[in-house]
Amino acid sequence: MSISNVRVEGGAGGVEAHYDDLAAMGDLTGDVAGDTLKTAAAGHKFLVEPDVLASSLLNPGGVVKFEAAMAVALDGPNGLTATSAGIGLRGEALKATRIAYEMADELAAKGLDAGRWFAGLAVATNPLGAVLGGGGAIATDVYLNYDGDWEKWLVDHPGMVDTLIGMSPGMISALGIPVDLATTLDLLAATYPDGEAVVTDIDPLSRDSDPPRGLEDLLDGLNTRNDPGEDDPSNIDVRIIKDADGNVTGYVVDVPGTKDWPLPGQVASANDLGVNVDAMAGNNTVLQEGIQEALRRxxxxxxxxxxxxxxxxxxxxxxxxxxxxxxxxxxxxxxxVTAGSPVGRIEVPGDVQVLSIENRNDIVPHLDASDNPDGPNRTTATFDHNTGTSSGNHAIGGNYTDAAGALDKSTDPSVRRYRESMSAFTGGDPDQSQMQKYHVARKGVNELP
Incomplete structure (x- = not known):
């Protein structure tokens, strides 16, 4: 089964970019209004120009007509002064429209969060009603139409993950601890200790004979680092992209996903569940520290x-x-570039271009109960590929790699602009480019001997 129904939101062709266009048009219109007003002000001087006044002795009737025509052109109902005011109002209207659209989007997102919060509160205060109501209907569907296979039902209805995650703060609040989703994440993150990163070089710096040429190559490289083999303990790498003259044009860091799932209070590695929770809560992590050290080296x-x-x-x-x-x-x-990652609530600097690729049947991108921002620098590409299992829908190879391949051929303006902007990473010379592999560990936990 191949991927299908690829859709793109955000980025250069997204809604937020059009909001920015409205603001830019408002500023431009304001500039035009100012220029028009300056022209009108400059025109008034001709009404009292000495040469014009002197000519009235020779042609008084002509001067009167000239003065009258200038007055109408400058200060009449359709004159430059009135036109300047109208243009200025239009500019302010464009800016106000942008603000109104953005406020509507923000209120809609907050309204969705609030609705889920109250739903969670209702379930916690009336669990029997919840079981007999929605829960009973879902269970019936699972056993009648999915032969009791809850996993298969869930990958067919991944939006339920958003709902359940969004309901959790309301359920906790029913216990007398009023929280929102951000506070819930903070509380959960506090149960996972972080630690100090220890970074070890794996093998000497080597030639990268196959530097990436596009998005599919980037995801293929990530897939290789995700499953490096038994004799390769690396969990990140840095690809040093160089041109034919040996000049560095860019660095690509491959960062795989979760490998260990310890309970709260426990740690296992720099790729464990605690890192997920900490990062989603906005905290620094051992894996982030490891990435920084690897880039420094x-x-x-x-x-x-x-x-x-x-x-x-x-x-x-x-x-x-x-x-x-x-x-x-x-x-x-x-x-x-993110693949199958819940990053909707993570803030990124406005001049960092982010491409998020998400399988609609992958439940992991739903774990933040949020859509990704629709910003000029935030492009999200979604696609359909349902293998019937959560692991298959979340896999890189044959899933996210195929989606990246489709995006390499996409004519969508946002994707095209992203591809054009990443040339520093996709034009490497195979004889000059290099790679260094690293193992990032928690000090005292899973360091290499």
Missing amino acids: AGAHDTGAPVMLVGHSQGGIVAAQSTTDLRANGYNVTHV
């Missing part, structure tokens, strides 16, 4: 060349979350 801080972070699942969460800190520490992060 690869020379990214010294060259200042553009950096792209490519992450799957947890890797995408950490990639998006780390952009602000990495830039603050002198790393020129310009691009992020």
Whole structure:
């Protein structure tokens, strides 16, 4: 079964970009109004121009007609002064329209969060009613139409994950602890200790004979790092992209997803569940610290060349979350690609271009109970590919790699603009480009011997 129904939102061709166009049109219109008013002001001087007044001695009737015509042209109902005022009002109207659209979007998102919160409160205060109502209907559907296979039902209805996650703060609040989703994440993150990152180089710096040429190549590289083999303990790598003259044009960091699932209070690795929770709560993590150290060793801080972070699942969460800190520490992060990652509530600097690829039947991108922002720098490509299992729908190879291949051929303006902007990472010379693999561990937990 191949991927289908690829759709793109956000980015250069998205709604928010059009909002920005409204603001730009408003500013431009305001500039035109100002220029028109200046022209009108300049025109008034001709009404008292000495040469014009002197000519009235020779042709008084002509001067009167001239003065009258100028007055109408400048200050009449359709004159420059009135026109300037009208243009100015139009500019302000365009700016107000943008604000109104943005407020409507924000209120809609907050209204959805509030609705889920109250639904959770209702379930917690009347669990019997919830079971007899919606829960009973779902259970009936599962057993009648899915032979009792809850996983298959869930991947067919991934939006239920958004609903359940969104309801959780209301359910907790019913216990007398009023929280929203952000506070819930903070509380959960506090149960997972983080720690100190220990970074180890794996094998010597080697030639990267197959540097990426497009989005599918980027996801193929991520897939290789996600499953490196028994003899390769690396969990991130840095690809040093160089041109034919050996000059560094960019760095690509591959960040795979979750490998360990410890209970609260426990830690296992730099790729465990606690890192997911911490990153989604907006906290720094050992994996983020490891990425920064790997980039430092690869020379990214010294060259200042553009950096792209490519992450799957947890890797995408950490990639998006780390952009602000990495830039603050002198790393020129310009691009992020996430695959199957819940990054809708993560803020990213406005000049960092983010492409998020999501399988609609993958439940993991739904874990933040939020749609991705529709910003000029936030492009989201969704597609259909239902294998019937959560692991199959979340896999990189044959799933997200295929979607990336489709995006390489896409004519969508947002995707096309993203591809055009990432040339620093896709034009590497195979004889010059290099790769360094790293193992990021928690100090004292899973360090290499």
